[in-house]
Amino acid sequence: MSTQILTTKLHIPYPSSNLVSRPRLLKRLNEGWNRKLTLISAPAGYGKTTLLSEWISTSEMPFCWLSLDEQDNDLNRFLSYIIASLDSIFEFDEQITSEYQSHSPDDLSRLMIPLINQVSDSEGHSSLVLDDYHLIENQQIHEAVIFILENIPPNMHLVIVSRADPPVRLAQWRARGELSEIRVADLRFTIEEAMHFLNQSMGLDLTVPDVTTLTDKTEGWIAGLQLAAISLQNHPDRPTFVSTFAGDDRYIADYLLDEALQWQPNHIQTFLLQTSILDRLCAPLCDFVTDRNDSRGILKELERSNLFLVPLDNQRNWYRYHHLFADLLRIRLKQEGRESMVDLYQRASSWHEQREMLSEAVRLSLLGGDAERVARLMEGHLLTIVSTSELSTLNRLLATLPKSTISGNPWLILAMAWGMVYEWKFEIAELLLDKIASTLHVLDEITKDRLKARISVLQSYIAGSRRDYARSIRIAQNALRDIPDNDLSIRSFTLLIIGNAHRFEGNLSRALEFHHDALRLSEEARDTALSVIILSRLTDISRLMGQLNRAYQSGRQALEMVEIYQKQTGTQSFISGYLKLRLSDVYYERNELEMALQYVEVGLDLARQWGAYDSTSLGYFNSSKINQALGNYRQAHNSLREFKETYPSEQRRQYQIASALEAEIHLRTGNLAGANEWMDTSGLGLSDRIQFLDFQFYDVLTQVLFARDQLSDAQVLLERLLKIGEETGAVEYEIRMLGRIALVLQKQGDEDEAIDLLARALNLAAPEGYLRTFIDQGEPMAQLVYQASLRGINPAFCNQLLDGFPIPVVPDQVSQDDLVEPLSNREVEVLTHIAEGDTNQEIAQNLHLSLYTVKSHARNIYSKLGVKNRTEAVAKARLLGILPKNS
Amino acid sequence: MDSETSNKTDMSFPATYQITIKGLLSEHWTDWFNGTLVSSLNDPTGKPHTILTCQVRDQAELHGILNRLNNLNMPLLEVTYISDKGEDHV
Numbered sequence: 003m004s005t006q007i008l009t010t011k012l013h014i015p016y017p018s019s020n021l022v023s024r025p026r027l028l029k030r031l032n033e034g035w036n037r038k039l040t041l042i043s044a045p046a047g048y049g050k051t052t053l054l055s056e057w058i059s060t061s062e063m064p065f066c067w068l069s070l071d072e073q074d075n076d077l078n079r080f081l082s083y084i085i086a087s088l089d090s091i092f093e094f095d096e097q098i099t100s101e102y103q104s105h106s107p108d109d110l111s112r113l114m115i116p117l118i119n120q121v122s123d124s125e126g127h128s129s130l131v132l133d134d135y136h137l138i139e140n141q142q143i144h145e146a147v148i149f150i151l152e153n154i155p156p157n158m159h160l161v162i163v164s165r166a167d168p169p170v171r172l173a174q175w176r177a178r179g180e181l182s183e184i185r186v187a188d189l190r191f192t193i194e195e196a197m198h199f200l201n202q203s204m205g206l207d208l209t210v211p212d213v214t215t216l217t218d219k220t221e222g223w224i225a226g227l228q229l230a231a232i233s234l235q236n237h238p239d240r241p242t243f244v245s246t247f248a249g250d251d252r253y254i255a256d257y258l259l260d261e262a263l264q265w266q267p268n269h270i271q272t273f274l275l276q277t278s279i280l281d282r283l284c285a286p287l288c289d290f291v292t293d294r295n296d297s298r299g300i301l302k303e304l305e306r307s308n309l310f311l312v313p314l315d316n317q318r319n320w321y322r323y324h325h326l327f328a329d330l331l332r333i334r335l336k337q338e339g340r341e342s343m344v345d346l347y348q349r350a351s352s353w354h355e356q357r358e359m360l361s362e363a364v365r366l367s368l369l370g371g372d373a374e375r376v377a378r379l380m381e382g383h384l385l386t387i388v389s390t391s392e393l394s395t396l397n398r399l400l401a402t403l404p405k406s407t408i409s410g411n412p413w414l415i416l417a418m419a420w421g422m423v424y425e426w427k428f429e430i431a432e433l434l435l436d437k438i439a440s441t442l443h444v445l446d447e448i449t450k451d452r453l454k455a456r457i458s459v460l461q462s463y464i465a466g467s468r469r470d471y472a473r474s475i476r477i478a479q480n481a482l483r484d485i486p487d488n489d490l491s492i493r494s495f496t497l498l499i500i501g502n503a504h505r506f507e508g509n510l511s512r513a514l515e516f517h518h519d520a521l522r523l524s525e526e527a528r529d530t531a532l533s534v535i536i537l538s539r540l541t542d543i544s545r546l547m548g549q550l551n552r553a554y555q556s557g558r559q560a561l562e563m564v565e566i567y568q569k570q571t572g573t574q575s576f577i578s579g580y581l582k583l584r585l586s587d588v589y590y591e592r593n594e595l596e597m598a599l600q601y602v603e604v605g606l607d608l609a610r611q612w613g614a615y616d617s618t619s620l621g622y623f624n625s626s627k628i629n630q631a632l633g634n635y636r637q638a639h640n641s642l643r644e645f646k647e648t649y650p651s652e653q654r655r656q657y658q659i660a661s662a663l664e665a666e667i668h669l670r671t672g673n674l675a676g677a678n679e680w681m682d683t684s685g686l687g688l689s690d691r692i693q694f695l696d697f698q699f700y701d702v703l704t705q706v707l708f709a710r711d712q713l714s715d716a717q718v719l720l721e722r723l724l725k726i727g728e729e730t731g732a733v734e735y736e737i738r739m740l741g742r743i744a745l746v747l748q749k750q751g752d753e754d755e756a757i758d759l760l761a762r763a764l765n766l767a768a769p770e771g772y773l774r775t776f777i778d779q780g781e782p783m784a785q786l787v788y789q790a791s792l793r794g795i796n797p798a799f800c801n802q803l804l805d806g807f808p809i810p811v812v813p814d815q816v817s818q819d820d821l822v823e824p825l826s827n828r829e830v831e832v833l834t835h836i837a838e839g840d841t842n843q844e845i846a847q848n849l850h851l852s853l854y855t856v857k858s859h860a861r862n863i864y865s866k867l868g869v870k871n872r873t874e875a876v877a878k879a880r881l882l883g884i885l886p887k888n889s
Numbered sequence: 890m891d892s893e894t895s896n897k898t899d900m901s902f903p904a905t906y907q908i909t910i911k912g913l914l915s916e917h918w919t920d921w922f923n924g925t926l927v928s929s930l931n932d933p934t935g936k937p938h939t940i941l942t943c944q945v946r947d948q949a950e951l952h953g954i955l956n957r958l959n960n961l962n963m964p965l966l967e968v969t970y971i972s973d974k975g976e977d978h979v
Contacts, residue, residue, distance in 0.1 A: 045962040136956075165960055223962060251937035253912040253963060329961060337917040 034182020047225025190222025508694025548733025633873025
């Protein structure tokens, strides 16, 4: 949950209805807008946030807001929130909003420059407020803020609100006159302000000397005055209260809280103390933690009586206590006994656990000092945490535990080991596993067995990540012998790992078996998350094996599970991201591009939010594929580039896939040089031993060879790939290879042979409706399918396919002469740019035309060609020889 | 300050610090910063103050405590390094 954008963090706090207006400070704030930075630095309770919300409500300037918390000490997370916040004003390009997900935050400027440029290019202007900046300790984030300040465009202003001065080179900005500061001395209430506050806002009727005494005693500290006012509201003898308070030497907040609480009814006192452990409160959570059922009413009442409760959203669902008030309450609570506190944290943690807000659950357990429970959460939800990639957050939380606590608890070490695997640090993970193994002897038998099993599972997972599938399977098989029969989830997970290894190795029917076994166990264990993951993978395997209908059923079944689950828990489930991406595969193959696009957008969004590498890559690739199919080559290309920039490690397979897919786009847009360059640098050779997992690379290679007219090389390679498809049962590959070989034969002039092969492909594809596998092979394939239909081969399916090609297939001999009205030179020029995937805007710039003119050219082109959109226009123009024909 | 330790340049940890703040704190704060606490009305300036004596593992922990005092708006009067043999004092 923590990696999703919590919109409550972006809400500008509402100005309180009984605000003390502070024109003297507003004036200074307004004067500071032309400088780079406004700093509001003062301890808690000086009205920093309140002052800002008044500024915002009275200012004509738009503001973006970000309330920081401890969990934002992660550069990627921090930047993603900054972007989400700025997005409300500047409406960034999609590509920017994903830029931040980089796993190499070292190169700060690369991350920041596009962001700054977008702001600077934008017509809007805004101030960005970073509230509670003192919670940031991460040096990288300080550097990011310095970078922003150094490069801040004139249409942006930064406001930092903090309890301590942030290390962002304040002296430098101050010296250059770029800093506007509001500090404690400015924020203290003057006697006039205190008068207004106590007598008007809080409805007291104090004399000037009394107000003066209170202001002196509290030194204008607003929280102190507020606490005093709450006590005074209920106090029978106000003058006595004032004089007693003035004469007391205790720490004033301590004294005042005692007073304030004393006048609250018992149940409110208890409620305040018990809920003080929560950073964010909502009524159901408070009910659960305090074992009451009237929390909603209490929260409303507290808000009404100014008891330091801050609403976080319009609907009054979520609140938080004023920091200082919460701190003071927690100290009181601790006084009441360690045990009750542990119990409260435990309840709060399990409330979040039930809603799968696991990192918050872990955080609360850590605060409760309940390392046991953290370990149990890891034990119970390890798989969910692993599969939802909440590991990065967890890594950071675990880092807050003392080393001795972690090293004393094998579950926590195991959690760390998973975290290391997530960061691709296998050696460290293995060291950690060794460490657990060495402590096993002191544990009871049951725990020992459970741990042993999980160590093996992780070892197997590591082997699989290193592509050593034989080892991965061996370890997992051994583990299965030791895992108790009733340890269902882990058995299921182990079977899933074996199934995965088989899938990557190309033993698809074995993979299918293991996935089915895994699914049986996960369903028996009622482990929804795991079942959904297994079904998603089944969707993939079935599609690959030529069972598109079954793939669809598995996907829909999983989707229903997710929906029921989400209804029950009221939360968005992470795993649905991967599922939707796998479903988009199916829709794509069926040529239902709208649906495919819809699923890819949601899926990629979720994947990016939890930073899951595999799903994110899948999302970008699918998005690229779909955009190609829609004729948006530029956008298709951008998706791949974006992915590469997000995960710039060239060694990883997905990065290389992205390069291969780029080469494919080059081929389709007639950029043979680009495709050649890929081939030369790819390191692929005709005589390579081809692993199943690398099928895709060689498939692209055959297309380059084909385009270069190296037909016999292409054919040899295609025959080898076809054999792999046949032997592994990857029917989808088989269909595709048959089609490609048919095109080679056709180009060689052997049309009969070509149609024979195509007929084989059609027979495999027709019952399950594989369409894109053909359509993606372009215009020559359309011609070939047309010929096949003329010969009466599977005519119904052929017609279905022909409908799917971008333009109605017409006989070969047409030329531009057949057009009622030929295209003008200018129109051909525009069309050439369209074919290259340029946007209208870009064409306008390149040809020095107005956007309007380009659009009108485009309309004429469509009408002359008798087509509806750019894709059809380009395809038809190629067919007519207006544009060079490419394969 | 302890004359023996005051000359030291390389401090070692855990160490004991005395933190003096303005105002009087009641006993229950002891637990909060994990140390001992003595409140007194009589200091050289005649103002009420509280001395917190606490053992910290490193500078970072010390800064953590100072931050928390800041968060509670407790004015700081003095921070003194006492000894690196923290355990003897607590």
